[in-house]
Amino acid sequence: MIVGALVFVFLIIQDVYSMPNTRREIEKSELSELRKRSDAPQSQKTLDCFDMVGIEGEYLYIPTDNADRTMLCTVYFIANSMDELVDLRIRNIDMPCNEGGLQMFDGWNLGGDVFPSADEHDYPMEDRQFETCGEDSEGVFISSQNVAMISFPNSGRFQLFFRAKKNSRPCHAIAPDSSGEYNLLNYGERRNCSLFVIYPVKMSVIQMSVGDPTTETKLKCFNEPDQLQFLEGNGFDHALMQTEQVLCGSTEMVEVEQEYESVSRDTSNTTFVCNRVGLSIPLQCQSSAVRLISSGETENHVRVKFSKITSSVNECV
Known part of the structure; x- marks a missing residue:
């Protein structure tokens, strides 16, 4: 299980994603609650604009009525085993293409630090980013290690199914514990x-x-x-x-x-x-x-x- 009291301040940096330039910091004190909420016994769990997911299952994102529509949202995914991959199946996407769409990234971008680093990943940076947008669009994404992330404008909605998949040749990993x-x-x-x-x-x-x-x-x-x-x-x-x-x-x-x-x-x-x-x-x-x-x-x-x-x-x- 992911321990809640992680020690990083998560900054969303725009040099990787061409999305709205509004950014927000996730404080260390928030991460414990994020993790607790991800363990909630629900058949379908809702995502926050800034979230961390480590439990397999189905998730739904709908912006709240008072949401800042210019905000860039980010959700981090981490498999509970270091020799697993993140498998994301995203459907029922309602995301305007002129606002950047829903972007998937192979790894994590934290405070400008990219993991795995650009010079040690199996793929170049341009091949680690994928985008989908429009109405009723879908996306399938499998990471190269046990972490991945998605970013999207706070003006759309989607459903997402997250599961972990066995990695036959693990190399890079972030410890979930x-x-x-x-x-x-x-x-x-x-x-x-x-x-x-x-x-x-x-x-x-x-x-x-x-x-x-x-x-x-x-x-x-x-x-x-x-x-x-x-x-x-x-x-x-x-x-x-x-x-x-x-x-x-x-x-x-x-x-x-x-x-x-x-x-x-x-x-x-x-x-x-x-x-x-x-x-x-x-x-x-x-x-x-x-x-x-x-x-x-x-x-x-x-x-x-x-x-x-x-x-x-x-x-x-």
Whole structure:
């Protein structure tokens, strides 16, 4: 289940969508209520102009009588499993085409940060956006990862059926919970994959083989073509996040945690991390990420476990 107290302020940025320029911020305190409402036991649930959906089912959007018709509405979708896709079937659309229509986006756009990033998605940005409009029109959309979003002018109406679909080759994902486990794999290809968690978390390596499988796992692999990055920040743009640690090499299943020193603060000359010993890395900003960089020369696979931590100070402010 999606935990309500997510820590982002959602800003709707117009550089991706050519729609009305009125925008609104969703406060952190609102997100818990959004999530609670999405769990309401209704056969057909109504959407708000700004909403988040994680429960499969049928939804209806009708603007209220006092709605600001110039407002750009946005609904974020997230599947409850990180190895699923978002499947949207939209019908009975009554949306004027001269106001932008209903636009579907493959991923999330939060505060100008696009996930997955433009340089790491399987498709170019222009192929990640789809639009439908008119009277009694329909749309079918399946995302490339476990998140997607729709944007539309607050002057139309539609019905929508949301379901999750199994992803046979998961790569990028946003965690729907504040704790869990995830596998990152490159499938032997030259590609980058990432997991983002919208919380400060402790990220633990359960098992990994990144780069030369005969090399024991070690720290500070900045110059290696295959590496596992641990990032923290206040958004989804990995280029703007702080690198907390970089690993490479191989280790067996791990059980016991071992302390380490951050590469972004005081460091030691220690390079050996673990052999049948675990590594736990605290990521203390609003957004935590682990990113697998792959050259395509080796089969890379990583299993990580994460759990929410209480951070008294946001180090990335």
